[in-house]
Amino acid sequence: MSKKILVTGGAGFIGSHTVVELAAAGYEILLIDNFSNSEHWILDRIAKVCGNRIPFKHLDLRDANAISACVSSYRPDSVIHFAALKSVGESVQQPLAYYENNLTGTLNLLQAMSNAGCNQLVFSSSATVYGVPERCPITEDAPLDAVNPYGRTKLMMENVIRDVVTAQPDFQAAILRYFNPAGAHPSGEIGELPLGVPNNLVPFVAQVAAGLRPQVRIFGNDYPTPDGTGVRDYIHVCDVAKAHVAALAALDDSGVRELTVNLGTGRGYSVLEIVHAFQTAAGLPIPYAFVERRPGDVAECYADPTLSHRALSWHAEHGLERICEDAWRWQRGLR
Ligand code: UD1
Numbered sequence: 001m002s003k004k005i006l007v008t009g010g011a012g013f014i015g016s017h018t019v020v021e022l023a024a025a026g027y028e029i030l031l032i033d034n035f036s037n038s039e040h041w042i043l044d045r046i047a048k049v050c051g052n053r054i055p056f057k058h059l060d061l062r063d064a065n066a067i068s069a070c071v072s073s074y075r076p077d078s079v080i081h082f083a084a085l086k087s088v089g090e091s092v093q094q095p096l097a098y099y100e101n102n103l104t105g106t107l108n109l110l111q112a113m114s115n116a117g118c119n120q121l122v123f124s125s126s127a128t129v130y131g132v133p134e135r136c137p138i139t140e141d142a143p144l145d146a147v148n149p150y151g152r153t154k155l156m157m158e159n160v161i162r163d164v165v166t167a168q169p170d171f172q173a174a175i176l177r178y179f180n181p182a183g184a185h186p187s188g189e190i191g192e193l194p195l196g197v198p199n200n201l202v203p204f205v206a207q208v209a210a211g212l213r214p215q216v217r218i219f220g221n222d223y224p225t226p227d228g229t230g231v232r233d234y235i236h237v238c239d240v241a242k243a244h245v246a247a248l249a250a251l252d253d254s255g256v257r258e259l260t261v262n263l264g265t266g267r268g269y270s271v272l273e274i275v276h277a278f279q280t281a282a283g284l285p286i287p288y289a290f291v292e293r294r295p296g297d298v299a300e301c302y303a304d305p306t307l308s309h310r311a312l313s314w315h316a317e318h319g320l321e322r323i324c325e326d327a328w329r330w331q332r333g334l335r
Helices: 013-024 041-050 064-074 088-093 095-116 149-167 201-209 237-254 271-282 306-312 320-334
Strands: 004-008 028-033 056-058 078-081 120-126 172-178 180-182 216-219 234-236 258-263 288-291
Touching (some): 013 041, 078 237, 216 271, 237 258
Parallel strands (some): 172 258, 180 234, 216 288
């Protein structure tokens, strides 16, 4: 019998790609989402890529009774928890919405799991928990210090999960700290759907290439980096998705109670390198201009992926070229 996985936020960017990888690996899946940052047609696209429809429930994790009933009736072997609000700027404007949605949702989910005797969780965390990193590459034992409400919700959720691991001897959790997921499924059927003006670099560059925006605004060219622009660790979303499948196997095989790992490539690219790589992938000129630094940004942020390689028996397979090619295929399909 295949394992049953409940995926919260399964219609979102990383959730949808993970659902596809889970289906390919033979898992039985129940996808839940409240569509606050996705579209119903993503479910049709997931079905197209998987070759069959994935069972789905429209559910908001803030509804404690609904998630409790869902977990009790489905009785998943594991939960992969993506559902959360994720915009840094919005979190500064609306902190209460972020604390309510991300924390209440996670508490309700953990309580529902506890009620139903479901003891395995894979959690979607972020490199944002490292705040302003003291040095790069960042290892998992680096100091934690989130610097905005979004980041603080991620750090709080990590701590809540670790407390549950401590309190419940049979509870296992894998906490995956994503660096900069980007790209799209190579089929062009699923990808990132930014609400309004994209905050993140790759979807913004894709919209400039598509002629939807006049130019990329590069936030700062006076950072202490080789070309003066910010350096980040961009990781293909399909690699991120596969790491979740690897995390389920690692929890089962090792029996380890708690696993916290970085999901990155270990290689940093500058904003200018991203613009140039996208230009090559799209075969189109991408106009850009240097503007002021964005408040809260750091010069560089990239992972030491050593622990993830060892603990998950996984590594990122795709490089920047594939990220740009796949993001561009997806963007063209949206036009
Ligand atoms: C951002 C968030 C981070 C979150 C992550 C999710 C901030 C400060 N950080 O990370 O908490 O976990 O997204 O994916 O928002 N850039 C431009 N022009 C643009 C957009 C970005 O020059 O229009 C630059 C940024 O200054 C940065 C790089 O591109 O150097 C990447 O930016 P972005 O994609 O927003 O990711 P992060 O800032 O690393």
